[in-house]
Amino acid sequence: MSSKFPIVAVTGSSGAGTTTVRHAFQDIFRREGIAGSFVEGNAFLRHDGKEMERVIREAQAQGKDLSHFGPELNHFERLEALFREYSERGTGEVRHYVTEGEQEQFGLPAGTFTPWRRLPADTEVLFYEGMHGGVVATTWTRRKMSPSHNPHVIERRNAHDGNNGVDVAQYVDLLIGVAPVVNLEWIQKIHRDTSIKGQSPEAVTNTILRRLRDYTHYITPQFSLSDINFQRVPVVDTSNPFIARDVPTLAESMVVIRFRDPGKFDFPNLLLRLQDSYMSRPNTMVIPGGKMLLAMEIICTPLVHELIEKRRKNSA
Numbered sequence: 580m581s582s583k584f585p586i587v588a589v590t591g592s593s594g595a596g597t598t599t600v601r602h603a604f605q606d607i608f609r610r611e612g613i614a615g616s617f618v619e620g621n622a623f624l625r626h627d628g629k630e631m632e633r634v635i636r637e638a639q640a641q642g643k644d645l646s647h648f649g650p651e652l653n654h655f656e657r658l659e660a661l662f663r664e665y666s667e668r669g670t671g672e673v674r675h676y677v678t679e680g681e682q683e684q685f686g687l688p689a690g691t692f693t694p695w696r697r698l699p700a701d702t703e704v705l706f707y708e709g710m711h712g713g714v715v716a717t718t719w720t721r722r723k724m725s726p727s728h729n730p731h732v733i734e735r736r737n738a739h740d741g742n743n744g745v746d747v748a749q750y751v752d753l754l755i756g757v758a759p760v761v762n763l764e765w766i767q768k769i770h771r772d773t774s775i776k777g778q779s780p781e782a783v784t785n786t787i788l789r790r791l792r793d794y795t796h797y798i799t800p801q802f803s804l805s806d807i808n809f810q811r812v813p814v815v816d817t818s819n820p821f822i823a824r825d826v827p828t829l830a831e832s833m834v835v836i837r838f839r840d841p842g843k844f845d846f847p848n849l850l851l852r853l854q855d856s857y858m859s860r861p862n863t864m865v866i867p868g869g870k871m872l873l874a875m876e877i878i879c880t881p882l883v884h885e886l887i888e889k890r891r892k893n894s895a
Contacts, residue, residue, distance in 0.1 A: 621676035715745070
């Protein structure tokens, strides 16, 4: 963590809704006049799209399940290096993963990367959006996992503890988790990949199954480290996500917000500003799904103010 060069990270599985949080923070930064560097998690994939498919097929032929959730297909060490350097000097190396519709903008095919470049040295905060903003991974995590070990409980370790691992979370000043209930997450992925990417429902289901181990070990444990979690819960039947015809809308959902340190927040004020919200536990608020973006801005704006005030004070 750094009071001079703060880092805000939004973490969640692909399709979980992290982009919604990015939009909320873009609004906050623009409204408050904050200069931010925005980094996307896809930049730290180890292979481009075609190479990724080839590596996964070869692994499957050998009876191995690899996914873009796990360390074999990601540059966890480069992500940690970026966070470490930014927290110390306010810069670092990044690149961009070109998606469909961006080919003309970057002059590169979709599924490829731009060259690595240095971040500008005049930003006030680094904002990361992706799947691994709070990842903690050691060689022990995968190689020495015993059948009885509970992967949902993370033991925080220093990244240089001799296990050749990484601890990205140690550099993050504000970690936001976005984790819809898993059936909703699967429904969103199935509908996105079938309607946008043209994949068959069977192919998407196989992908979900292939990713389960890495999802359990590298995605869900991050939500135990996050400062705030936003979890969308549908109020319609999603008991069989593999046959659902529609993605539940925000109006058909509630959002459960868990605060790691509830003492920092004025809950009576939040309840007044977010109509129809209530507290289900001393550290947990429930709001209507349609108020999710508003809630993010109301809750996170004071936290960003605090980070920037500390930064500007220490930079004076």
